[in-house]
Amino acid sequence: MSEKIPVKEGRVARRQRRNRQALIQAAREIMSGRGVDAATMLEIAEKADVGAGTVYSYFKSKDELAIAVLENLMHDLAVRIEEVTDTFDDPAQVYAFGIRTVLDTATGDTHWKQLLHRSEVISDAMFRMMGPFAIRDLRRASQAGRFQVSDAELVWRLTTHALIGAALAITNDKVPPGNKRQIITQLLCMTGIGNDAAVELASRPRPKISREQGAGAVE
Amino acid sequence: MSEKIPVKEGRVARRQRRNRQALIQAAREIMSGRGVDAATMLEIAEKADVGAGTVYSYFKSKDELAIAVLENLMHDLAVRIEEVTDTFDDPAQVYAFGIRTVLDTATGDTHWKQLLHRSEVISDAMFRMMGPFAIRDLRRASQAGRFQVSDAELVWRLTTHALIGAALAITNDKVPPGNKRQIITQLLCMTGIGNDAAVELASRPRPKISREQGAGAVE
């Protein structure tokens, strides 16, 4: 009948929270610095100041740890975008700004470049962590009559993959960075806004977002 | 001054051709059966009937071998699509049929499912091996006034990533297979054809392509 409900957070819970954060932080630094493959679990454990085996009581595998790192990164970016866009009037512009900022960040930030090689994983993390914002924006813009999106989830899904693919192509010099505006225009076309409006939307001036802070908390 | 120009293909050249093909074939079967990671180089070497070290005189690494397998797969599919589409009248339909067939194949064929996890690699292989066809189709349809594509390469690049991402999502039950038509419609929107025309194009009946033959030659 009576469940144990800890009245207060004990040392164990506190240490576990600290360890999990420290591991994500350490992994984020090492993985984004030298790439996921080149980061060894031992190195990460040492940097987080835990034993090598302990990592595995927090994350089932290296892959799972990498996913946690990506989620962390995506969450940060979504929040930083959100800080800026809630002043925009045009809901279509909110979405357009979001995807353009992701593209700029992914191609401009050294930390991101290292991670693009796991594109299916990073796209999925983006879908999940930024989706709540992006899908909301797509719907809002549709309700305002700016977009015509019948399945916002699907459009966002396709967009994440195309976006990460484009970022990867730019990073590998397969596509010149000058094509970024064109890329955003094409992706905006998927919202049914029409080509001319997409061109206009993609060329509006953009404010800066705040600087990256390192690994923040992700609940 | 005088280069050695072998008048006739000697045993060495013949064996090398045979080994390369056998390796790709063996790798294709094992990798697409159990996934790239689960396939060991020793297993592949044995199946191809060469020594473990010999693989490395044909492919610098396991990754390079995997890429060769993907290229092989993509080339096959491109050719099989080509067989059917050269009877179509509407150039826009040729393109639409192509991307729909890729989506169906990638989600329907067990061999493909295993490979989707390397999506950045498979998208790139698709870009290179099917690009010559797809980009040509995009341009033809644009010249015929059906599409309005200013940068066919870019549209194809974005489409490959979105397509593979969508296939992966369907395979992992994140998107229901019934959404395939919607996916194709959205991707067609990137050609500037307009939403209504895209819907119509995506819903035309499609002929069957020929059956997969196993690993064919790729020059």
Added chain:
DNA sequence: GTTCAGAAATGAATGTGATTCGAATATCAT
């Protein structure tokens, strides 16, 4: 047909690093 230099193939040995697991330690209710 024999010989020989170089090319190609071989597979046992190496090295790396993810993961496991039994021992050691810390926690906390009593």
Added chain:
DNA sequence: ATGATATTCGAATCACATTCATTTCTGAAC
């Protein structure tokens, strides 16, 4: 303070990808 339980530790394991010293094959020259 004590013992049952949960957590951490890190040395040992293990699975491969890759290397390289050795052997085998090839084909031109005689």
